[in-house]
Amino acid sequence: MVDFFQQFSPVGQAFIATLFTWAVTAAGAALVFFTKRVNQKLLDCMLGFAAGVMIAASFWSLLAPGIEMAEHLGQTPWLTAVIGFMGGGIFMRITDRLLPHLHPSLGMNKSEGIKTSWQRSTLLVLAITLHNIPEGLAVGVAFGAAAAGLPSATLGAAIALAIGIGIQNFPEGTAVSMPLRREGMSKGKSFFFGQASGIVEPIAGVLGALFVLKMQPVLPYALCFAAGAMIFVVVEELIPESQRKYEHIDIVTMATMTGFSVMMILDVALG
Template sequence: MNFFLNLNPVVQAFLATLFTWSVTAAGAALVFFAESVNQKIMDSMLGFAAGVMIAASFWSLLAPGLEMAEYLGHIPWLTAVIGFMGGGIFMRLTDRILPHLHPGLSFDKTEGVKTSWQRSTLLVLAITLHNIPEGLAVGVAFGAVAADLPSATIGGAVALAVGIGIQNFPEGTAVSMPLRREGMSRRKSFFIGQASALVEPIAGVMGALFVLKMQNVLPYALCFAAGAMIFVVVEELIPESQSNYANIDLVTLATMTGFSIMMILDVALG
């Protein structure tokens, strides 16, 4: 642990996001052991992931962002709103432009600009798009520690990486399993499932570098990452997890469980 603490924040962010990618790969690897996952379990896993991301957005990003804004002499609520809404608007614009297809939907439900790309490519892009804010959030959190501001702690950054990693497991499964059901080989289904999270180390390094170079915008960056993550939760995870009405109560409890676990991690470690 001491070795990790002594590393450059950019390297810390890279290693942390390598961990979050590896958990995605572990989730995608379920395709080697089963043809499908029970829908109730899958919905609960996605609900759990939504809860983790909601808690992480506040405890790991928004709350420290507000504290940092006040410490730096900003107007805290204004900084939070600008950053938070900026993250959501960025994801909306990216969602509108980048061609992608959410798992479980037919090919005619492709979003973004028109393209002739294959279904598998569009599926990867859908999850990749929504992994960007997760990697960015981890990178910004580790970069914030280097700024030596009171509300940024290495424990909080580690807690965020662990939380993001936990919720990445069902995301890997949610990509690889549908591809396997469509007749793709286990190996290719796994490869595509894990590839969807390769963007996280890239986004993590970029986020850490950005806040190290421009520390005055750090509160905005934290709130931006929170807004981008909430956009993903509301736009994808919650609707997908609650698509089966019979499972809504169970999924809601799973979401609250995910929120509670992430809150415990952040408060205990942060």
Template sequence: MIDFLVQLDPVLQALLATLFTWGVTAAGAALVFFTSAVNRRFMDAMLGFAAGVMIAASFWSLLAPGIEMADQLGHIAWLTAVIGFMGGGIFMRLADRLLPHLHPDLGLDKSEGIKTTWQRSTLLVLAITLHNIPEGLAVGVAFGAVAADLPSATLGGALALAIGIGIQNFPEGTAVAMPLRREGMSRRRSFLMGQASGAVEPLAAVIGALFVMRMQGVLPYALCFAAGAMIFVVVEELIPESQRKNENIDLVTMATMSGFTIMMMLDVSLG
């Protein structure tokens, strides 16, 4: 697979990678064709697993290469990391505050962002879409960084990031589709709404890849920015959602560690 990807333009590489991550989101949403509910313990464990994957990916695939790249380009490495990382978190906080969205299993009165009269289904999709923007951006930046031909940016590392994000997208598709199905929406429409949350990833990836390829001086900042945005999603959304049921905390903790371990293995072995 890597030999095939090497021959492609980095933007096309990023597009193909995020079409894969979108496909995994659709696979998670497709569970509505087989059942109308998923065991809560299983769902919490999957969300914890996704959190572990994203934490590991944020460091090994984004933050560490960004710091190394900053040093190679003659930047003040720690300052670059701080600016990029906190910039990503602040960007996501602003998006979270402004974009109307609703988390699964909550009433409309608990919706966040600017108040609207949009339907519950739209708000649920937007909640996961908000998570997927930094994920798509991270993949695009990672593949775009490979074009800079710096030792810290490798095709294997970018591929590992895409695989990791794809793995953790499965429960995200399920988290949108299942609540809609429980509320009476048809299986087909629940699936379409669930997979739609992943559609933003290819667009964000292409934008990220094009941006860093044309402005290579911002590459370290962009990598750290993507890391900060992903950590924001983990701490603000995935971990609290996975631990809402107190009796599942130990299970979620081990699932998070498992996700971290698998992503670490992928990045170290492929990167």
């Protein structure tokens, strides 16, 4: 797999990798062609698994390489990490406050961001799109970092991150398409809106790769920024969403730990 990616430029690598993550989002949305409803416990476990993947990816694929690169470039590692990490969280907080969106399990009266008359389907797509921005950015930054030639970032690690992000995108596509299908929307439209939530990832991936290739000194900050943005999504949305049903908490917690383990294995094995 590494040999396949080596024939492309870093931007091309990021684009191909994020096309994969988008495709997995579409695969999750495609469940509407087979059923109107997914077992709630299963969906909660899928979201918990996604949270575990993102937590592991934030450290193994982003924060740790960012700290090592900061030291290699003569920066103060802990300061770079804090500035980048908190910057990512603050960016997501501001975006969360401004962008109109609706989390799948909530009614229209619980929509967030600037008030608007947009339809429920649009708000649901925007909620998942908001979360996919840091994921695409993280993949793009990882491929840009691998191209920088620093020992703490490898092409294998970037590929591992893309695979992990792709795996956890499956339930996100389902989380958009299924509620729309249950509300009476056609299978085709439900699928369309579900997969549309992932379209931002190739865009963010390419922009992330271009940015770090042009401005290498900010690369450690960019890696930590992506980590902070992803942790914000996990804590603000994925974990609360997966544990709304109190009776599922234990199994969902184990699913989260499983997701963390899978991403850790991917990163260590491929990185």
